[in-house]
Amino acid sequence: MTFLPTLGALVMLVLMRGRPLLYKYTALATTAAVFVLSLVMVFKFNQNTASFQFIEKVNWIPRLGSSYHMGVDGISVLLILLTTLLSLVIIPASWNYIKDRELSFFASFLFLETGMIGTFCARDLLLFYVFWELMLIPMYFIIGVWGGPRRIYAAFKFFLFTMAGSVLMLVAIVAIAYLARPNHFAAPVFDLDQLQNAVFSFPVQLAAFLAFFIAFAIKVPMWPVHTWLPDAHVEAPTAGSVILAGVLLKMGGYGIIRFCIPLFPDAAAAAVPYILILSIIAIIYGALLSLVQKDLKKLVAYSSVSHMGFVTGGIFALNIIGVEGGVLVMFSHGLLTGSLFLLVGFAYERLHTREISAMGGLASPFPVLASFLLFFTLASLGLPGLSGFVGEFLSLLGLFSYNKAMAVIAAGGIILAAAYLLWMYLRTMFTETRDEKWFKLSDLNLREISSLVPLGALAIWVGVYPATFINIINPSASRLVNQMAPYMAQHGNFLTRFLAALGGRL
Amino acid sequence: MQHDVVAIVPELMLVATALLMMLIDPWVPQKERRGFSWLGILACATAAVSTWLSRGEQFTTFSHGIALDKFTVFFKLLLLAVAVLAMLLSEQHLELKDRLLGDYYALILLATVGLMVMAESIDLVTFFVGLELMSLASYVLAGFFRRNSRSIEASLKYFLTGSFASGIVLFGMALLYGISGSTNYEEIGTAIRIGPVDGHVMVIAIVLLIGGFAFKVAAAPFHSWAPDVYQGAPTPVAAFLSVGPKIGAFAVIIKFFTIILGSEHTRWTPLLIAVAIATMLIGATMALLQRDLKRMLAFSSIAHVGYLLLAVVALGENVNSFGDSSILFYLAAYAAMNMGAFGVLVFLANSGKFGDSLDEMAGLGRRYPGAAGVMTVFMFSLAGIPPTAGFLAKFYLFAAVVDAGLAWLAVVGVLFSVVSAFYYLRVIVYMYMREPEAEAAAMEPTGKRSWDLTIGLGLATAVVVVMGILPGPVLNAAQDAVAKILGS
Numbered sequence: 006m007t008f009l010p011t012l013g014a015l016v017m018l019v020l021m022r023g024r025p026l027l028y029k030y031t032a033l034a035t036t037a038a039v040f041v042l043s044l045v046m047v048f049k050f051n052q053n054t055a056s057f058q059f060i061e062k063v064n065w066i067p068r069l070g071s072s073y074h075m076g077v078d079g080i081s082v083l084l085i086l087l088t089t090l091l092s093l094v095i096i097p098a099s100w101n102y103i104k105d106r107e108l109s110f111f112a113s114f115l116f117l118e119t120g121m122i123g124t125f126c127a128r129d130l131l132l133f134y135v136f137w138e139l140m141l142i143p144m145y146f147i148i149g150v151w152g153g154p155r156r157i158y159a160a161f162k163f164f165l166f167t168m169a170g171s172v173l174m175l176v177a178i179v180a181i182a183y184l185a186r187p188n189h190f191a192a193p194v195f196d197l198d199q200l201q202n203a204v205f206s207f208p209v210q211l212a213a214f215l216a217f218f219i220a221f222a223i224k225v226p227m228w229p230v231h232t233w234l235p236d237a238h239v240e241a242p243t244a245g246s247v248i249l250a251g252v253l254l255k256m257g258g259y260g261i262i263r264f265c266i267p268l269f270p271d272a273a274a275a276a277v278p279y280i281l282i283l284s285i286i287a288i289i290y291g292a293l294l295s296l297v298q299k300d301l302k303k304l305v306a307y308s309s310v311s312h313m314g315f316v317t318g319g320i321f322a323l324n325i326i327g328v329e330g331g332v333l334v335m336f337s338h339g340l341l342t343g344s345l346f347l348l349v350g351f352a353y354e355r356l357h358t359r360e361i362s363a364m365g366g367l368a369s370p371f372p373v374l375a376s377f378l379l380f381f382t383l384a385s386l387g388l389p390g391l392s393g394f395v396g397e398f399l400s401l402l403g404l405f406s407y408n409k410a411m412a413v414i415a416a417g418g419i420i421l422a423a424a425y426l427l428w429m430y431l432r433t434m435f436t437e438t439r440d441e442k443w444f445k446l447s448d449l450n451l452r453e454i455s456s457l458v459p460l461g462a463l464a465i466w467v468g469v470y471p472a473t474f475i476n477i478i479n480p481s482a483s484r485l486v487n488q489m490a491p492y493m494a495q496h497g498n499f500l501t502r503f504l505a506a507l508g509g510r511l
Numbered sequence: 512m513q514h515d516v517v518a519i520v521p522e523l524m525l526v527a528t529a530l531l532m533m534l535i536d537p538w539v540p541q542k543e544r545r546g547f548s549w550l551g552i553l554a555c556a557t558a559a560v561s562t563w564l565s566r567g568e569q570f571t572t573f574s575h576g577i578a579l580d581k582f583t584v585f586f587k588l589l590l591l592a593v594a595v596l597a598m599l600l601s602e603q604h605l606e607l608k609d610r611l612l613g614d615y616y617a618l619i620l621l622a623t624v625g626l627m628v629m630a631e632s633i634d635l636v637t638f639f640v641g642l643e644l645m646s647l648a649s650y651v652l653a654g655f656f657r658r659n660s661r662s663i664e665a666s667l668k669y670f671l672t673g674s675f676a677s678g679i680v681l682f683g684m685a686l687l688y689g690i691s692g693s694t695n696y697e698e699i700g701t702a703i704r705i706g707p708v709d710g711h712v713m714v715i716a717i718v719l720l721i722g723g724f725a726f727k728v729a730a731a732p733f734h735s736w737a738p739d740v741y742q743g744a745p746t747p748v749a750a751f752l753s754v755g756p757k758i759g760a761f762a763v764i765i766k767f768f769t770i771i772l773g774s775e776h777t778r779w780t781p782l783l784i785a786v787a788i789a790t791m792l793i794g795a796t797m798a799l800l801q802r803d804l805k806r807m808l809a810f811s812s813i814a815h816v817g818y819l820l821l822a823v824v825a826l827g828e829n830v831n832s833f834g835d836s837s838i839l840f841y842l843a844a845y846a847a848m849n850m851g852a853f854g855v856l857v858f859l860a861n862s863g864k865f866g867d868s869l870d871e872m873a874g875l876g877r878r879y880p881g882a883a884g885v886m887t888v889f890m891f892s893l894a895g896i897p898p899t900a901g902f903l904a905k906f907y908l909f910a911a912v913v914d915a916g917l918a919w920l921a922v923v924g925v926l927f928s929v930v931s932a933f934y935y936l937r938v939i940v941y942m943y944m945r946e947p948e949a950e951a952a953a954m955e956p957t958g959k960r961s962w963d964l965t966i967g968l969g970l971a972t973a974v975v976v977v978m979g980i981l982p983g984p985v986l987n988a989a990q991d992a993v994a995k996i997l998g999s
Binding site for chain 1: 876891896897898902906907909910913914918921922925926928929932933936939940943944945981982983986987990
């Protein structure tokens with residue numbers, strides 16, 4: 006399944022040069038097939054166990070102790086579903102958007118999909134790293150070739166930020182792989198199943214944890230390493246933004262759950278208070294910046310920084326509810342922000358601007374667009390009954406049982422979210438219609454609606470009956486929390502002292 | 512005794528072909544000259560086959576002057592592959608410049624023989640013979656376009672600095688001989704370790720030798736010839752010079768540090784660390800400033816030498832580390848990607864007016880999608896991004912450094928590789944994300960397709976991609992090659 010998109014892309018590149026309709030349908034068919042496969046996987050997935058399923062294991066580089074080892078647990082399954090769904094919907098969404106070198110554009114997305122799925126499945130650190138970096142290449146081209154006016158700057162910034170983070174992670178990967186060897190002449194250990202049992206001394210854990218964490222924090226992105234995100238989002242084409250916000254940011258959260266915490270539990274427990282503080286800063290800071298943005302895409306981009314704060318906050322509360330909440334926020338943020346970017350893109354195709362001040366009164370010329378935007382805006386600001394609410398609520402509950410003051414501050418982020426989103430909606434959709442010409446433009450067509458509907462439907466599902474998804478996440482989350490419990494107990498006192506020093510006693 | 516000849520059969524084949532080429536060159540009409548290329552490739556192929564057949568052998572010969580073992584076989588095959596690639600890249604370029612001569616191929620073959628002798632030598636004298644054979648051939652090659660003043664300049668510069676460095680190496684060798692009474696690596700090593708030797712003289716000798724090596728591989732502070740030579744020399748020659756001599760020199764460096772210095776090596780790691788960091792620093796930062804692609808690639812190759820030196824440091828810190836096999840693997844990957852990158856420049860130069868500048872790469876993705884595509888692969892590989900050979904090579908090399916207990920040095924190395932990613936990506940930016948100047952846009956693909964060049968670039972690309980995805984065979988060969996180096 007991982008390589009099906011690559012196959013599709015190769016077929017397109019080799020056989021279908023200069024036949025736009027044919028390769029567009031091939032791209033659509035490929036992503037659809039991958040999506041169906043991932044659905045099949047979700048249905049066959051056994052929800053009662055935390056162990057990995059659908060395991061494929063082939064020797065890859067035996068001398069380096071690295072194998073092609075793939076497998077999924079509940080968290081991976083959800084994120085893969087998100088990946089395949091978003092990859093599917095962006096194809097029709099960008100059907101006519103790109104005018105230049107379309108073939109390469111669609112092929113890039115298929116390559117990207119391979120990288121993303123591989124990253125979520127890899128059970129071998131070296132393999133993971135290969136997929137992780139593999140995603141950079143197509144994304145770099147997507148931003149750099151088909152992006153906006155400052156695309157080259159944005160592409161460079163995106164690439165170098167991510168690479169700077171990940172090469173440090175590479176050194177850490179190598180270090181732990183060689184430290185985990187049973188003796189000096191054995192091959193290094195990259196397999197996660199074996200690394201899970203390895204025990205590292207605290208200084209090693211701390212150094213490796215930091216190296217991994219910085220790489221993932223850049224991807225999330227956490228404050229203060231988020232600065233590449235607004236640039237990349239604003240310059241990327243719509244589909245690029247959707248994937249960037251919908252899937253690539255999730256890589257960071259996923260990496261933290263999968264690698265950072267379980268491999269270095271001691272260091273992770275020690276780092277909890279600091280990371281929670283950073284998360285809360287991200288929540289508030291991202292929300293405040295969203296309030297003052299003039300560009301719609303930038304607004305959504307900064308809101309991502311804020312929402313992702315709930316992800317890291319929930320995960321690092323390190324109780325079951327928090328972790329489940331964090332993962333659910335990732336899933337729902339992928340759906341909602343993905344749709345918001347799609348909508349901004351659709352609006353841009355018609356109005357050729359993203360300036361909030363240039364819009365106004367769009368609701369009368371574009372009623373369908375306005376109602377979709379309303380739906381996703383409400384979901385994004387956490388209206389109960391839609392997906393945004395459930396995840397953030399659980400995440401806050403997790404934070405609350407860890408530390409009440411933090412949860413209270415973080416909850417302020419939700420209020421701010423309501424403020425900036427509703428204000429944005431007010432300024433763009435209501436008030437007077439600025440331009441009479443807009444009435445001549447067409448509203449969303451069937452193709453565009455069809456790319457939004459599945460996302461909306463899932464958002465409702467998650468909001469109304471989250472149990473479906475929580476049951477999938479639960480075994481993996483509880484395994485993580487159980488593993489961490491002894492370490493948290495050990496470092497718990499430290500936190501109380503730390504907060505007492507801050508005067509945050511409750 | 513029949514062994515003697517077995518060990519150098521491949522070299523003899525190449526020498527015989529080279530002599531034959533020079534002999535028949537005047538009688539070959541212009542139209543038939545393309546045959547030289549194929550003759551040279553055929554010679555390399557047969558030499559490779561005979562090298563391959565001797566892969567099970569383990570012996571020293573010519574009075575312990577050369578060794579035939581897996582290490583030698585690995586290097587010989589690599590060098591022959593480099594020579595074949597160089598010839599594939601050259602043919603059309605020489606034809607267009609009206610310099611398609613048998614001499615050129617003869618010189619490439621002779622330089623290759625010199626390199627092979629360097630790789631198999633376990634005696635200072637044999638090593639020096641190989642070094643000089645290689646050097647003299649490359650001086651001439653650098654100046655092969657005799658009507659081009661830059662080419663002449665490159666040749667002269669290379670010759671002057673190169674012969675100076677040879678002198679330094681020779682002086683170091685003389686001192687080593689003076690304190691140990693032997694030119695054989697193993698005997699020198701024993702003498703140094705058991706003593707008594709004059710410590711001061713030994714220090715001077717080793718510093719001189721390290722300096723000479725640093726010159727040959729273009730490591731700081733003896734790197735400054737490289738950009739001028741690569742820029743001035745004919746592009747296919749630059750491709751060869753940026754790879755071949757480095758391979759030969761690193762073969763000698765590995766033997767020098769493991770056989771001669773052995774456990775003494777540790778004392779030299781601070782010096783080597785300083786040289787390696789300076790080399791990476793100069794290579795990476797200077798490459799950022801270049802607008803000329805050949806100079807950019809020259810500085811980038813200096814940065815790569817810096818990474819390779821890190822592995823030598825790892826070898827010194829811990830003789831059991833796999834610093835040596837990581838050098839072998841890295842060299843193989845580096846050969847393919849660097850020659851490939853130069854090959855694309857050859858292709859562009861053949862296609863019309865192309866002055867090697869970055870600006871002229873603008874919009875290449877539209878004009879020559881194929882060339883731009885393979886250039887992208889080479890650039891990502893040089894930057895060390897998976898799934899390319901460059902990534903695994905860098906990964907394996909830094910793994911050796913970390914394993915030797917020098918994690919901080921690996922961190923320095925990877926940070927430089929982030930800096931270097933910038934200038935490789937810039938090439939891609941120009942190719943795909945900038946529109947060409949109006950004049951260049953009008954320039955349509957003119958050059959005739961050359962099968963040689965296409966095959967050469969295709970091979971290099973295939974190696975880079977396959978080694979990046981399935982590195983198993985090369986990695987195994989590299990590890991087996993260093994398992995038992997004769998003489999150590």
